[in-house]
Amino acid sequence: MIEKYNFHWREGFFYNFPKKRFLFNDIVKEIESKQIISLIGLRRTGKTTILKQVIDHLIKSKKVKREYILFYSFDEEQPKIEEIVTEYETKSGKELLDIKDRIYIFLDEIQKLKNWQNQVKYYYDNYQNIKFFVSGSSSLFIKKHTQESLAGRIYEFVLNPLSFEEFLIFKNKGQMLKKKNLFEDTLKKEFLSYQKRQFIEIINKSEERVAKYIKTMIEKIVYQDIPKIFPIENEELLMRILKIIASNPGMLSDYGSLSKELGISRVTLSNYFFYLNESFLIKKLYNFSRNMLTSEKKMKKFYLTTTSFFPFLNNEIDESKLIENLIVAFVDAKFFWRTPQKYEIDIILKEKSKIIPIEVKYKEYISKKDTKNLLRFCEKFNVEEAVMITQSKSNEEIFKLKSGNKIRIKFISAWKFLLQ
Numbered sequence: 001m002i003e004k005y006n007f008h009w010r011e012g013f014f015y016n017f018p019k020k021r022f023l024f025n026d027i028v029k030e031i032e033s034k035q036i037i038s039l040i041g042l043r044r045t046g047k048t049t050i051l052k053q054v055i056d057h058l059i060k061s062k063k064v065k066r067e068y069i070l071f072y073s074f075d076e077e078q079p080k081i082e083e084i085v086t087e088y089e090t091k092s093g094k095e096l097l098d099i100k101d102r103i104y105i106f107l108d109e110i111q112k113l114k115n116w117q118n119q120v121k122y123y124y125d126n127y128q129n130i131k132f133f134v135s136g137s138s139s140l141f142i143k144k145h146t147q148e149s150l151a152g153r154i155y156e157f158v159l160n161p162l163s164f165e166e167f168l169i170f171k172n173k174g175q176m177l178k179k180k181n182l183f184e185d186t187l188k189k190e191f192l193s194y195q196k197r198q199f200i201e202i203i204n205k206s207e208e209r210v211a212k213y214i215k216t217m218i219e220k221i222v223y224q225d226i227p228k229i230f231p232i233e234n235e236e237l238l239m240r241i242l243k244i245i246a247s248n249p250g251m252l253s254d255y256g257s258l259s260k261e262l263g264i265s266r267v268t269l270s271n272y273f274f275y276l277n278e279s280f281l282i283k284k285l286y287n288f289s290r291n292m293l294t295s296e297k298k299m300k301k302f303y304l305t306t307t308s309f310f311p312f313l314n315n316e317i318d319e320s321k322l323i324e325n326l327i328v329a330f331v332d333a334k335f336f337w338r339t340p341q342k343y344e345i346d347i348i349l350k351e352k353s354k355i356i357p358i359e360v361k362y363k364e365y366i367s368k369k370d371t372k373n374l375l376r377f378c379e380k381f382n383v384e385e386a387v388m389i390t391q392s393k394s395n396e397e398i399f400k401l402k403s404g405n406k407i408r409i410k411f412i413s414a415w416k417f418l419l420q
Contacts, residue, residue, distance in 0.1 A: 041159035042280035073108040111136035161198035164418035191415035246313035
């Protein structure tokens with residue numbers, strides 16, 4: 001059962017995935033810690049590849065014995081972890097408790113195993129020589145149990161689709177990043193391609209192949225993955241909600257009218273949005289307030305987690321809306337700002353005490369009128385700097401308000417912003 005997953009037991013064998021996602025370095029830094037390492041994210045982002053790159057790193061750089069690394073994927077079968085460990089002990093001829101060196105156990109797609117958290121917890125608490133790495137394609141399987149049985153025992157890492165910089169590296173054009181001005185025309189062209197190709201397997205594919213790839217991915221998540229984890233009565237409704245969001249990224253969560261349109265209750269609709277969010281298909285933003293409880297009570301906005309979904313869900317999406325969705329996903333936005341007077345800012349970044357408003361105006365000419373909401377927000381919340389994402393304008397300007405306060409707005413073209 002386990003031998004087919006552990007090619008690295010063979011002397012001289014390496015998985016040899018030379019190009020690494022940026023997250024790889026963050027994970028490697030935690031190899032020596034006791035905590036379980038969890039790697040979660042959308043399908044096809046490269047979670048399994050990173051786990052195998054970590055295995056290569058352990059063998060090459062840490063000089064870990066090959067037989068002290070165990071890998072198993074629950075994608076096809078879901079035996080208990082005890083059964084996997086027992087088979088490992090039988091094959092190695094040693095019980096885990098008798099091995100003085102550290103044992104590294106990698107469990108892929110673990111969300112498919114029922115009660116996995118308590119099984120892992122048992123070994124974590126009773127076997128001091130085991131280091132666990134787990135991965136999965138649903139955020140709920142980590143969040144729920146981090147708050148319960150695995151609290152304090154687990155470090156979570158989220159692997160998103162490719163950033164623009166990673167996209168260039170995987171296309172063997174990473175050298176251009178050192179001379180952005182010299183290769184500006186090529187980078188702009190690659191930016192157009194990147195907008196719908198944020199998965200490694202499709203970076204060089206045609207529009208038609210991209211659409212087919214994304215269709216297969218989304219359908220597998222909607223019709224197979226989600227129903228295995230959540231109580232779904234109608235998978236087609238999940239797909240309809242996705243297409244509604246794709247038709248208007250940044251839509252406000254008016255559950256009342258939408259539930260009537262779809263013929264379901266508000267509770268069911270809210271649950272379906274939750275399932276899509278936890279499965280990394282959509283992203284929820286809260287209306288900004290210094291009081292988080294107030295933000296929770298206000299209306300939310302929804303976007304797709306990657307603009308690569310548009311070729312299948314809505315290939316006619318307006319370019320400005322696509323770029324807005326792209327920036328929201330890139331900065332991992334949590335907040336937007338909207339007042340009863342309908343003054344609105346696309347993104348509010350909040351890092352500790354620092355607040356950064358970001359407005360997306362993807363067009364050639366930026367008027368003074370386009371900056372008004374940024375200035376309103378800055379004055380209301382006493383913020384001195386703001387960012388506006390444009391199609392080509394890149395400079396900084398100082399605006400003096402009636403109050404006497406000065407606001408600095410940094411204008412930057414979208415492709416340059418993604419390489420900041």
